[in-house]
Amino acid sequence: MATQSKPTIHFYKEVNKGKFKSVKHFELAEVTKYEPPLSKLLNISKNRNCALSMPEFWLKIRQGNKWSKCITGLFNTDFKNIYKGDVNKRTHLVIFKFNDKVDTLTVYHFKNYFTTDLSKVLSLINKEG
Numbered sequence: 001m002a003t004q005s006k007p008t009i010h011f012y013k014e015v016n017k018g019k020f021k022s023v024k025h026f027e028l029a030e031v032t033k034y035e036p037p038l039s040k041l042l043n044i045s046k047n048r049n050c051a052l053s054m055p056e057f058w059l060k061i062r063q064g065n066k067w068s069k070c071i072t073g074l075f076n077t078d079f080k081n082i083y084k085g086d087v088n089k090r091t092h093l094v095i096f097k098f099n100d101k102v103d104t105l106t107v108y109h110f111k112n113y114f115t116t117d118l119s120k121v122l123s124l125i126n127k128e129g
Contacts (some may be wrong), residue, residue: 007095007108008033012042014103024045026105038087038094038109043067044074054084059096071092079122090114 012026020026026042039061047055055073062068072085074096081098093110095118108125115121 007110010038010107010109013105014105017103029104038071038107039063042105042107044096044105047073050082055085057096058065059094068108077118077122082122082125084118086114093121095120095121 009032010028011030013029015025015027017024022043023043026044028040035123040115041062043060043062045058045060055072055075058070059072059074060067060069061071066088072087074083074085077084077095080101083096083098085094085096086092087094087109091112091114094109095108098107099105099107108121110121
């Protein structure tokens, strides 16, 4: 397993606010490193109880002119408005931090790092804001 590195941090702003009842769309506003973002557009939908894993939300990314199939489920953590997921079958850890007051989303993408023990990762994220 790879060791924990600093994540690439993506900042997204909600677009089409209120247009859909169970889906939110986010557009990339900023990335902390020069690395390709997960996607310039994100589609986050509420879980409709279709999977045994029971995530809180599902993530899709924009590929060309279409939304992908679900990339990952987003699962609750011990912290309010912070959810965990993985990309590419537990290769990359992703942490989503929602800020409902200003309709923004911060995504922490840990490339080539995955763990089920999120204590160090979540403490790092909570220190930042």
